[in-house]
Amino acid sequence: MIRKELTWTPFKVLLEREVRRFMKVLMQTVMTPLINSTLYLMIFGVSLGASISVGDLSYLAFLIPGLVMMNCLNNSYQNSSSSIVSSKFNGELEDYRVSPLSPQQIVMAFAIGGLARGLMVGGITFCVGQVFYFVQQGTVLGLANPLHLLFFLVIGGLAFATLGITVAFWAKTFDQMSAVSAFIMLPLLYLGGVFFSIESLHPFWKGLAQMNPMLYMINGVRYGILGVSDVAVEKAALVSVLSFIVFFVLALRTLIKGSFQRW
Amino acid sequence: MKPLVVSNLTKRYGDFEAVKGVSFSLEPGEIFGLLGPNGAGKTSIISVIVTLTQPSSGDVEVFEQSVSDNPREAKVHTGLVPQELINHGYFDVEEVLKFYSGYFGVTGNKSRIDFLLDRLQLWEHRKKKVKQLSGGMKRRLLIAKALVHEPKLLLLDEPTAGVDIELRESLWEFVTDLRKEGLTVLLTTHYLEEAEQLCDRVAILHHGEMRKIGPTKQLIEGLTQRNILIQLKSPLSQFQHPYLIDNSGAALHFRVPSGVGAGDLLAESQLDLSNVVDMKIEEGSLEEAFRSVLSGTRGELS
Numbered sequence: 142m143i144r145k146e147l148t149w150t151p152f153k154v155l156l157e158r159e160v161r162r163f164m165k166v167l168m169q170t171v172m173t174p175l176i177n178s179t180l181y182l183m184i185f186g187v188s189l190g191a192s193i194s195v196g197d198l199s200y201l202a203f204l205i206p207g208l209v210m211m212n213c214l215n216n217s218y219q220n221s222s223s224s225i226v227s228s229k230f231n232g233e234l235e236d237y238r239v240s241p242l243s244p245q246q247i248v249m250a251f252a253i254g255g256l257a258r259g260l261m262v263g264g265i266t267f268c269v270g271q272v273f274y275f276v277q278q279g280t281v282l283g284l285a286n287p288l289h290l291l292f293f294l295v296i297g298g299l300a301f302a303t304l305g306i307t308v309a310f311w312a313k314t315f316d317q318m319s320a321v322s323a324f325i326m327l328p329l330l331y332l333g334g335v336f337f338s339i340e341s342l343h344p345f346w347k348g349l350a351q352m353n354p355m356l357y358m359i360n361g362v363r364y365g366i367l368g369v370s371d372v373a374v375e376k377a378a379l380v381s382v383l384s385f386i387v388f389f390v391l392a393l394r395t396l397i398k399g400s401f402q403r404w
Numbered sequence: 405m406k407p408l409v410v411s412n413l414t415k416r417y418g419d420f421e422a423v424k425g426v427s428f429s430l431e432p433g434e435i436f437g438l439l440g441p442n443g444a445g446k447t448s449i450i451s452v453i454v455t456l457t458q459p460s461s462g463d464v465e466v467f468e469q470s471v472s473d474n475p476r477e478a479k480v481h482t483g484l485v486p487q488e489l490i491n492h493g494y495f496d497v498e499e500v501l502k503f504y505s506g507y508f509g510v511t512g513n514k515s516r517i518d519f520l521l522d523r524l525q526l527w528e529h530r531k532k533k534v535k536q537l538s539g540g541m542k543r544r545l546l547i548a549k550a551l552v553h554e555p556k557l558l559l560l561d562e563p564t565a566g567v568d569i570e571l572r573e574s575l576w577e578f579v580t581d582l583r584k585e586g587l588t589v590l591l592t593t594h595y596l597e598e599a600e601q602l603c604d605r606v607a608i609l610h611h612g613e614m615r616k617i618g619p620t621k622q623l624i625e626g627l628t629q630r631n632i633l634i635q636l637k638s639p640l641s642q643f644q645h646p647y648l649i650d651n652s653g654a655a656l657h658f659r660v661p662s663g664v665g666a667g668d669l670l671a672e673s674q675l676d677l678s679n680v681v682d683m684k685i686e687e688g689s690l691e692e693a694f695r696s697v698l699s700g701t702r703g704e705l706s
Contacts, residue, residue, distance in 0.1 A: 146509030147476060154506025158495075165494045231491035236549075239454045239484050240507035241476040401456060403488070 152246040155237070159254025163220055170220070170258055171265065174212050178266045181208055182273045185336060195338050201277055202367060205270035207335030210297060210362040213263030214355060215330060217298040221255040222305035226318055229309070229404050238401035248306060248392045255302025256295065263294060267366075282366060289374065290365025293381060297358035300385035306392040310399040333359050339371050354384040405467055407432055407481075407557045407588040408453065413462035415448045415612075422448040424612040425462065430557070435579070435589040437599040437620070439694060440609035446592040447487060448612075450561050453590075454484050466557060480508060483555035487562045489542045492534040497526055497545055500534060501552050508553035520548040523578060540571050547575065551582070558582070560591045564598065576602060600624070600690035608697045616697045620690065625662035627696050628688020632658040632666055635681040645673050662688060 163170040182204065190200030228234040237247055271281045284290060312318045333355030339347050350356055357372055357380035364370040370377060408430040415423040423445040430436050438446050451457040453464050455475045464471045469478040492500050501517045521527045524544040529537060537545065543563070550558060560579075564572045576598065579589060593599055599606055600620060607617040616623060639653035647669065650657035660669060666685055670677065 144477070144480065144509070147480070150509045150511055151507045154503055154511070157506075158503045161499075162494050227493055231493060232486075232488060233490055233492055235456060235486065236490070236504065236507065238456055239479065239482075239486075240504070241479040241509065242507050243476060 147241050147243075151240065151242045152250050155242060155247065155250035156253055159220070159224060159250055160257050162224055163254075163258045170216070171262060174216060174262045175265055175269065178208050178212060179269055182270060186270075186273055187277065196369070198367065198369070199278065201270075201274055202282060203338070203363075204336065205267065205274065205282065206363040206366040207333075207359050208270060209263045209266045209366070210294070210359045211330050211333070211335045212266045213259040213294055213298050213362075214301040214358065215259075215326070216262040217255040217259030217302040218305040218326065219255075220258040220305065221251040221302045222309040222318065224251065224254070225306060225309035226312065226315070232403040234401045235403065244393055244396040247396060248303060248389065251306050252299050252302040252389070252392075255305060256298035259298035259302070260294060263298075284366055285368030286365045288365075290362060292378070293358055293361030293365055296378075296381045296385050297361070300354075300358075300381065300388050303385070303388040303392040307388065307395045310392075310395040314404070329353050329355050334371060335359055354380055357381055358384075405432070406430060406465075407467060408590065409465040410449065410453075411463055411465075413449065413452060413464060414460045415445070415452060415457065416460040422612050423452075426609070426612070426614045427462075428607055428614065428617055430588050430590060432588055433583060433586055434604040435583060435591060435602050437603035437606035438590060438592045438609065439596065439599055439606055439690075440592075441698065443611075444609040445612040446609060447561055450484070450559050450590070450592065453559060454482060455479065480553075481556040482559060483550035483553065483557070484559045485546050485550045485561060485563045487565065489539065490546065491542075494533075496531050496533050497521070497537070497548075498530045500545065501548060504549045505552045510553045513552070516552060516554065517548075520551055524548050525574075540567060543567055543571070547578075556586070556588060558587055558589045560589060560593075562592055562594065564593060564595060572598070596689070596691040596694055606690070608694060610698055616693075624688050624690055624693045627693035629659045629661055630664070630688060631684075631686040632660060632669060633684040633686075634658070634675070635683070637679050637681055640675075640679075643673075 182201070186201040186204045190204065193200040195203040225234065228237075275281050308321050309318065312321070332350055333353050334350065339350045339356065342350060351372075357377040360370040360372050361374060361377040361381060364374045364377070406429050410429065411427050413423055413426045414421065426445070426449065438449065440446055448457065452459050453466065453471060455471050455478075459472065464478075466478040467481055471478045495503070498517065498521070501520070505511065505513050505517070518527075521530050524547055526541060526544055526548060529541055534542065534545065547563065558579075563575060567575070579602070583589060591599065591603065603620050605617070605619050606623060608615045616627070618626075634656045636654055636656065640656070641651065641653050643651060643656065645658065647658040647660045647664075648656060649659050658669060666683065670680075
């Protein structure tokens with residue numbers, strides 16, 4: 142039987158710390174993705190996109206949900222992983238082990254902290270996208286299925302935040318961290334159907350793209366905003382939830398087995 | 405209820421055995437010194453107590469809660485001052501203390517935080533980011549962190565390494581005050597003089613083994629000898645005595661077991677008191693005791 146004050150307080154305080162941390166470095170955490178997505182929208186959505194359409198949709202409309210989710214997933218991942226890696230480097234990670242925080246509390250606090258940043262950046266991306274859309278089309282995008290949208294953002298954000306925890310705990314050096322970003326995260330993100338519909342791919346690449354869980358999350362968000370998706374929305378939901386469960390269990394395992402000692 | 409019981413603790417890293425079946429326990433309210441040269445296994449023991457590492461075999465109980473079976477309950481009452489400084493990139497001193505209390509389930513403890521900031525001379529630095537602090541301030545912050553949740557067992561892992569004399573003295577003064585309030589302290593240090601002054605009991609570790617444990621005074625008495633130096637008016641070059649180790653003519657240097665008093669020595673050696681100018685007695689120190697334990701001898705006379 143665990144004492145009452147250890148049930149919620151340590152978790153809530155660690156979550157508060159996680160949120161305050163990215164709020165303190167807004168320049169890095171919010172401005173950078175904001176500039177990134179503005180550039181994407183300008184180059185792909187407006188310049189190149191003028192001569193492309195995806196089905197009945199303007200390319201800009203197709204691109205916006207993809208960018209929203211890409212930024213949400215990427216920032217959820219970045220938040221938990223960079224927080225843990227810098228804590229490892231500072232020696233601060235030992236604090237979590239020395240105190241009576243449970244592994245479950247640590248995983249949940251980092252996951253929800255990452256999600257908070259993912260939602261914030263995703264939301265800002267959506268607003269920027271709306272500005273571009275309004276300039277081009279004279280109207281704004283509505284939300285076809287707001288509950289679906291929320292579901293996919295939350296599950297996707299939590300999944301990638303927990304993945305970030307696993308990678309950061311596993312990594313022994315900064316090099317390993319950036320290798321995972323460059324060789325796994327970025328290809329998955331860029332080939333996850335943000336910029337193109339997988340319908341346009343060669344069957345081989347289409348088959349491969351269908352193994353990428355991000356594809357389902359991104360299409361889930363596209364369904365939430367536009368009401369269209371490359372994959373069945375039930376399947377997208379199932380893959381997203383399964384990814385979250387797998388990443389959560391992995392994160393918990395890494396935390397229980399892994400070392401909190403400094404680099 | 406014993407604050408800490410270490411039973412038959414072994415810690416292996418691969419083939420290397422850092423701690424070899426060590427057992428000891430702490431009494432409530434005592435200051436206990438864990439001494440030993442670098443690599444003796446002191447930090448490994450502390451790491452097991454705070455669950456930074458798991459024991460290979462044996463167990464540790466903090467207030468009767470096993471760190472293996474019930475780690476969260478075991479950690480609630482423990483405060484750790486680690487050997488190495490910790491940075492907190494983004495937060496100021498006050499925030500760090502608030503968060504750290506929260507991890508222990510303690511909130512709304514502003515008065516405790518203010519007390520520690522004041523007592524550890526961090527009050528005017530409370531709004532500074534931790535990375536802006538000097539080494540000594542960071543060290544004081546570590547101490548404040550360790551005490552912020554009002555632990556009953558304080559683990560100090562070489563808290564005075566690289567710390568100036570003033571801070572050292574104020575730290576020991578603070579620890580002594582806290583002990584009066586019932587805090588139990590486990591201390592590792594390389595400053596044996598500090599350990600001698602502060603610790604009620606000490607244990608000496610060497611290569612992961614417990615070599616000696618006991619009340620500090622008794623341990624010193626058992627392991628060291630007293631030096632008695634007698635200056636004479638007129639030289640006694642022919643003087644002979646089993647305890648005499650040097651006779652420069654003008655001065656006699658005796659090394660006697662700790663049980664032998666200077667008066668006994670004078671009476672027994674039949675020295676003429678009117679020939680004695682001055683007398684100097686040096687007690688054995690913990691450092692000598694420490695050396696004799698490490699070298700495996702127990703002194704020439706015992």
